[in-house]
Amino acid sequence: PAAVKINVRQALSFRNQRVKVPGWVHRLRVQGKDFMFIVLRDGTGILQCILADRLCHTFDAITLTLESTVMLYGVLNEVPEGKSAPGGHELIVDYWEIIAKAPGGSEAVTNKVNSESDPSVMYTQRHLVIRSDTHSATLKLRSYVLKAFRTHFDSIGYLEVTPPCLVQTMVEGGSTLFSLPYYGETAYLTQSSQLYLESCVPAMGSVYTISESYRAEKSNTRRHLSEYSHCEIEAGFIDFNDLLNIIENMICGVTDILLNDPVSAAFIKQLNPDFEAPQRPFMRMRYSDAIIWLNEHGIKREDGQDFEFGDDIPESPERLMTDTINRPIMLTHFPGPIKSFYMPKDKEDPRVTESVDLLMPNVGEIVGGSMRISNYIDMIAAFKSAGLAPENYYWYLDLSKYGAFPHGGLGLGIERFIAWIANRYTIRECCLYPRFPGRCQP
Ligand code: ATP
Numbered sequence: 001p002a003a004v005k006i007n008v009r010q011a012l013s014f015r016n017q018r019v020k021v022p023g024w025v026h027r028l029r030v031q032g033k034d035f036m037f038i039v040l041r042d043g044t045g046i047l048q049c050i051l052a053d054r055l056c057h058t059f060d061a062i063t064l065t066l067e068s069t070v071m072l073y074g075v076l077n078e079v080p081e082g083k084s085a086p087g088g089h090e091l092i093v094d095y096w097e098i099i100a101k102a103p104g105g106s107e108a109v110t111n112k113v114n115s116e117s118d119p120s121v122m123y124t125q126r127h128l129v130i131r132s133d134t135h136s137a138t139l140k141l142r143s144y145v146l147k148a149f150r151t152h153f154d155s156i157g158y159l160e161v162t163p164p165c166l167v168q169t170m171v172e173g174g175s176t177l178f179s180l181p182y183y184g185e186t187a188y189l190t191q192s193s194q195l196y197l198e199s200c201v202p203a204m205g206s207v208y209t210i211s212e213s214y215r216a217e218k219s220n221t222r223r224h225l226s227e228y229s230h231c232e233i234e235a236g237f238i239d240f241n242d243l244l245n246i247i248e249n250m251i252c253g254v255t256d257i258l259l260n261d262p263v264s265a266a267f268i269k270q271l272n273p274d275f276e277a278p279q280r281p282f283m284r285m286r287y288s289d290a291i292i293w294l295n296e297h298g299i300k301r302e303d304g305q306d307f308e309f310g311d312d313i314p315e316s317p318e319r320l321m322t323d324t325i326n327r328p329i330m331l332t333h334f335p336g337p338i339k340s341f342y343m344p345k346d347k348e349d350p351r352v353t354e355s356v357d358l359l360m361p362n363v364g365e366i367v368g369g370s371m372r373i374s375n376y377i378d379m380i381a382a383f384k385s386a387g388l389a390p391e392n393y394y395w396y397l398d399l400s401k402y403g404a405f406p407h408g409g410l411g412l413g414i415e416r417f418i419a420w421i422a423n424r425y426t427i428r429e430c431c432l433y434p435r436f437p438g439r440c441q442p
Pocket residue numbers: 172215217223224225226227228230365366367368369411412413414415416427
């Protein structure tokens with residue numbers, strides 16, 4: 001009988017029918033000379049296929065290699081009881097052909113199978129490594145994560161904008177700027193789209209973007225990339241407490257969307273079997289209490305001294321704290337000097353700002369947010385003390401001149417969110433081709 005061409009995802013609807021399935025030889029097991037298992041991968045899933053007798057005796061069968069491209073024909077059977085197969089069915093192959101043969105025994109293919117290889121090889125060979133079960137699941141989950149953020153913001157009426165990546169302003173300090181020649185001038189790759197989003201609110205209402213941000217991070221860490229996907233929002237006529245609720249709603253809303261979709265829920269289960277949706281309300285802790293917490297737990301600064309009010313809390317003590325408390329923490333009210341220039345002072349305690357970091361177990365900071373200075377005089381003063389020349393920011397300064405309004409926003413690293421929900425060791429696994437010091441390929 002004729003065979004319908006299907007992909008693995010469609011298998012369920014074609015049970016007991018003769019089909020043909022194109023794909024790649026993901027795993028191969030030869031049992032004697034009359035029996036062969038091919039686990040076929042086609043991007044949509046994997047399918048166990050059985051070749052018996054004369055089908056195993058051909059030259060192509062005997063020399064078949066991993067990652068070769070094949071078309072397999074046969075009837076899709078429900079798997080007999082007591083045997084397990086992905087998806088609950090297997091293909092009893094009655095005819096097959098090779099579309100392209102891969103060289104056997106290559107290191108690249110071994111790396112795909114053995115995801116624990118030397119990390120530098122893992123990154124050089126990432127174009128092949130992403131074919132592995134774990135890495136492909138992470139990238140597929142990423143697609144659902146991006147969609148879930150869009151669904152969430154759409155459901156609360158925020159509009160998506162696409163700000164420029166080539167800019168002449170900095171948002172998070174000059175030390176991590178990538179600069180490039182721009183028609184005889186200097187331009188930078190954007191560190192954050194925040195200033196542009198702020199400019200959109202009077203035009204479009206509350207807005208969000210998921211755009212690339214670039215940071216020339218000097219050190220190699222588990223949670224810094226040179227290029228990352230940055231989900232940023234800006235909302236008008238809110239106060240600091242509203243902002244904290246926006247963050248909590250976003251994390252819980254997106255998590256719910258992912259867990260309610262059987263496909264994304266299955267990826268989370270595969271990658272992070274113990275995952276549980278976070279409990280609301282999130283713990284809220286002031287920066288000054290975090291300093292006390294660190295000292296009470298004997299966690300020291302790099303120079304061996306106790307932490308003091310005003311110190312930046314670096315990645316490693318922050319991680320110790322988050323992993324010990326082991327639930328989301330909204331850390332609030334950081335001192336002005338360790339935060340960005342655009343953050344307003346707290347009305348009750350001018351030593352601190354209306355700022356928040358959301359810390360998650362295993363990753364640490366995944367969100368940075370704050371209210372924004374909305375008063376022209378304060379803004380000029382903030383520029384002065386940050387040592388920023390106002391010329392390139394004339395348009396931004398206009399925002400606090402023409403219709404200043406209370407507003408705030410946040411930035412979330414998509415890769416950090418994925419590292420949290422999928423329990424990955426480093427965010428380098430949570431994007432397609434990670435960029436970090438010394439790596440710009442593939
Ligand atoms: P960190 O303290 O980890 O360096 P940050 O405070 O400099 O982060 P923000 O400027 O607050 O980062 O950016 C907002 C969010 O963007 C962060 O909470 C984080 O999720 C993400 N992010 C920042 N820098 C990076 C990076 N280099 N790679 C990946 N994600 C990042």
